[in-house]
Amino acid sequence: MPQLEVPGGDAGGETIHYQRAGSGAKVIVLVHGFGADARSWTMNQPALAAAATVYALDLPGHGASPARDIGGLDRMAGIVAEAIAALTPEPVHLVGHSMGGAISLRVAELTPAAVRALTLIAPAGVGSGRNIGFMPAYMAMEDEPSAEHALRMLFNHPALINRQTIEGVLASRREPHIYAAWQAMRLVGGEVWARPAAARAALAALSIPVQILWGERDAVLPPEGLDMLPPNVRLHRIPDAGHAAHMEAAKTVNRLILEFDALA
Numbered sequence: 001m002p003q004l005e006v007p008g009g010d011a012g013g014e015t016i017h018y019q020r021a022g023s024g025a026k027v028i029v030l031v032h033g034f035g036a037d038a039r040s041w042t043m044n045q046p047a048l049a050a051a052a053t054v055y056a057l058d059l060p061g062h063g064a065s066p067a068r069d070i071g072g073l074d075r076m077a078g079i080v081a082e083a084i085a086a087l088t089p090e091p092v093h094l095v096g097h098s099m100g101g102a103i104s105l106r107v108a109e110l111t112p113a114a115v116r117a118l119t120l121i122a123p124a125g126v127g128s129g130r131n132i133g134f135m136p137a138y139m140a141m142e143d144e145p146s147a148e149h150a151l152r153m154l155f156n157h158p159a160l161i162n163r164q165t166i167e168g169v170l171a172s173r174r175e176p177h178i179y180a181a182w183q184a185m186r187l188v189g190g191e192v193w194a195r196p197a198a199a200r201a202a203l204a205a206l207s208i209p210v211q212i213l214w215g216e217r218d219a220v221l222p223p224e225g226l227d228m229l230p231p232n233v234r235l236h237r238i239p240d241a242g243h244a245a246h247m248e249a250a251k252t253v254n255r256l257i258l259e260f261d262a263l264a
Helices: 073-087 099-110 134-139 144-152 163-173 176-193 196-205 250-263
Strands: 003-006 014-021 027-031 053-057 092-097 115-121 210-215 233-238
Touching: 003 073, 014 073, 027 073, 027 099, 053 073, 073 099, 073 176, 092 099, 092 250, 099 115, 099 176, 099 196, 115 250, 134 144, 134 176, 144 163, 163 176, 210 250, 233 250
Parallel strands: 027 053, 027 092, 092 115, 115 210, 210 233
Antiparallel strands: 003 014, 014 053
């Protein structure tokens, strides 16, 4: 898996691992959510790579990326912005899911020249719906029943939860550096949820195209309070999809991203 070094400011640098697909002139960068990694885009990256160069990042402490210091929301956004700058000199279409959506919005806010379009999939801290039991359940996974319980919150269709998925998340949970990163990301989540008005104001201030995709059956971040979104944001509700809409409704999500990318 390729990797790159980013400076990271005063707190020190980070090594970011990533997956690359495609070779188009346009660039799309995918940012996963809490407890996930670049592999969560397996059903999206190949389809998007038909029209663009697509990078899926492992955030610090997730997947193959070690972590020096998770820090807060601004540090995570800064790390992603530095990774983008190292990967391409051109502005990118930034796609973020859940916590990765909150981070991606902050990247667009802090480094607007680096982002030409923004797609947020069930972004944390934007709507008012929140299942406060999800993160504790995910952190508490220790065997197949507890993992299945946590994963059922992510998907509307239980058939997507198979033994391979369960074994994969449990393997990650048992890695000390990954579990430590999850603990740190819970603190980032607290910061995200403390600034919903600021997040909506940041969306309203963006001059780039912005769309939000939300599964109507999302049990982690139920699609509530979306009437508060600013008018410059294009909202797509995805029927019969849960929190991981990019997996449950991959064809729909891929089509919406590519159609949006063609306009940016």
